[in-house]
Amino acid sequence: MLARRLLQPLKTANMRFFPDSFPYAPDWVVLGVNNACNLRCKMCDVGAGYKASNFYHNMTGAKPLNMPRELIFKIIDETARYFPKAKLGYGFTEPLLYPHLVESIRYAKQKRLTTALTTNAFGLERLAVDLALAGLDEVSVSLDGPPEIHNAIRGHARSFAGAFEGIKKIFKIKGPAPEVSIFCAVTEWNIGHLVRFAELFKSFPLRRLGFCIRTLPRPMLPGRTMPSMVVYTPPPFPV
Ligand code: SF4
Secondary structure: HHHHHHHHHHHHHHHHHHHHHHOOOOOEEEOOEOOOOOOOOOOOHHHHHHOOHHHHHHHOOOOOOOHHHHHHHHHHHHHHHHOOEEEEEEOOOOHHOOOHHOOOHHHHHHOOOEEEEEEEOOHHHHHHHHHHHHHHEEEEEEOOOOOHHHHHOOOOOOHHHHHHHHHHHHHHHOOOOOOOEEEEEEEEOOOOOHHHHOOOOOOOOOOEEEEEEEOOOOHHHHOOOOOOOEEEOOOOOOO
């Protein structure tokens, strides 16, 4: 135990100053690039107004914050240099609102990194072509059910339509385009509507349709309960 404690700062320092000599390269470098979201989901600290969590405060700061352009370019440079096989992920917050999204993905592709985006996709339609041209490799979209269920959970009457149109637009792109996966958190609000939901995507060439199931009882997790198990349904989907 003592040895581990003593070694930990060395490991951290080694990682920071000599990352190329760190024995285990990460598979992913996932970035939270902003503190804003355009939805207010029931199952999220933001939508539920659960103010005791860091996530709530990070996401609803007094003013919108974006990772500075110089910083994300520096991270991309260092990832490409030290961990060229790691995927660069944009997640946690709502990356489609990040002003340097497209140009930073383009830069990451120039550096031969694989890039991935996790999004609520409200606003994807506007950026779909630009993201494809920039070379984005993967998009994971969070959806919660058929339109009226999703909209009720997400707190916005057009949130499903916005995401659906964005996904359709990606599949219409001629030439290289990101692979699309859809993930659905199974909750008490959408249970009973999931087959109808999956049927909406029957004809879409999705990479994955995933259902995230909460496996820990609510009292064991503070505040928001994140889904902790993902059931993937590889195509063709059994609907
Ligand atoms: S889209 Fe994501 S971050 Fe935004 S409110 Fe919903 S769950 Fe929270």
